[in-house]
Amino acid sequence: MTKKTMAVFLFLLMFTSGALGNDQCGTMQCPLTLELKEGKDEIITSGHFNLIWPVKEALSKGEREDDGPGIADALVDDETHAATQLLIATDQSFSQVTHTIPIHSTKRKISLTGFSDGEYYARLFDGHNEPVSNTVKVKVKHHSMGRVWIIFTSGAVLFALLIAYMVAKVFRHKE
């Protein structure tokens, strides 16, 4: 591979990853890395998912220095970060924001629930509405109703059989 080809390849790689993942916050590297805990490409089948953003060592600071760092570290998890809100939108440019969730400076993960089928984009922002993390895409696609009805009906039939047996044999049993 020539140097020129390599340069073009690297440029395209950077351009593509920026467009898909929004790893840049303005001109800087984002201080927080937002991740879907279930896995990057995982399709969410129950409408419930978890987002995490581990705090990088260099950016964190303790709030309980008066307790002594050793004791505080053992007792509490108190690293802080710049994010103040998590936005969830149905488009990557965040023009259709569906959820605005306040985030405390020590929070590092969140559990979200009750989402319908669709593609959602999540990103952390600071107090000045500037992004402080990459964008995460979450695809929600619930189980097919065909499968659900088969399982639901099987459960209902088995339950009816158990209740019928209990009523006929167990509750009426005489020693």
Next chain:
Amino acid sequence: MDYNPISINTALILLVIFGIVWIFFGWWLGRKNKTLDDFMLAGRNVGLAFAGATAMATWITSNTTLVAPQLTYELGIWGMVGYSLAALGLILFAPMAKRIKELMPEGYTCGDFIRVRYGKPAWIAFLIVSFCYAMGWLVSLGMAGGVLLDTLSGLNYKVGMTVILAICVSYTLLGGLRAVIATDYVQTIIIIVGVLIIGFVCYQSVGLESVYEFNKEKHPELLSLLFPAAMMFLFNNIFFGIGEIFHSNVWWSRALAFRPGIGKKAYLLSGFLWLPIPIVTGFVALAAPSLGLYPDSSDMVGPMVAAKLLGDIGAIFVFIVVFSALASSLDSLLAATSDLVTRDIYNGLIDKAASKEKLHKLSKLVILGLGVVTWILCLPKITTLGALLNFTGAFVASTIWPIVLGLYQRRMSGNFVTAAFVLGTTCGLIGYHMIGFYVAALFSCITSFVICMVGLIVKDDKFDWQRLKHMEKMQ
């Protein structure tokens, strides 16, 4: 944490006070234990009030106060209703408790029943199923202690989990089942009053209408009756709850400990009283989004909302309620699992001639050992409470039909029951990994049912019920 209403100091003071009170209570009650029957089965003479309270308190576990809100938060209305219907386990077990006491008045554990009724292969398969479940439940309870303190005070998960586990192991070790039942009585009162107050305050502060409107707009699946995962969860949780109770020595040891004629009434009473509790704790979870509360982990949602609504002082109250629920189950499970290990594994397989005194001492060591193993397994919080518990559903739901048919059908044969345990559990685990935690128990129960039905048709064991009366020793 973004909301820690209790300071670390307050949390530690509460832990110390609770620890001293419960451990002293355990020691005080344990002074009356003279024999193995006293330690394991509280002298086989427990009356209705204590019997009803212990059944209810044990079933109101950290699962009810932490996992019921979690499942409502994840699966909405069906999650709440499905969890509540786990009360059917207690209600359906009521007539069986009477039958168990009549069939095996000298029995100690559910393992005794499986061994005599179905033979050694089924007994070994059952012990594996039962032990996996017991460890899963124990670990979930230990984790719940850590989650509770982390949510309310920000205290490191590992520190909270360790302290709560140490307290429960200590008083169970000192008092045996007598201490477990007595503390359950006190804990039941605390739990019922506490849950009712929290539910009432939530209803007054947030209101049904605002919860409905907010979730309809922001989290619509939670209110949908056609929520796919939740529809699959409904019957799964019913079978999980029934399987938990039908097979577990926690409930069998109580059936054997209660005075004759008490078991049926106690289990019916506790079942009907328990039924509305998950509805209340579940409603609390549905209110979380409308309060702007989104937990770090879905199993934290219950105490998080309660603490937010009740304020700083109320958070202490929440701590007491959840701690009581947790302790009442943890002690019961430690005692019952210790019985199973001592009687079934040690006395049944290793030292068949062991004296009752030796077994008494050993059961205490087993409680200690279970505490240590649980602590080690709790350290890396690998999953949420709900997911862990439903994993064990794959094991326990395979036991429902073998237990019911074993108590009432002479035909049921041991070979088919062994296959039902093994294949039922296997199918449940496959469902857990292929589809989700919300089908594990259902798949397990369906497979076990089919095998049991085939067994009933093709083979007649002609079991003699008298063999259970005197608890035959293993050949």
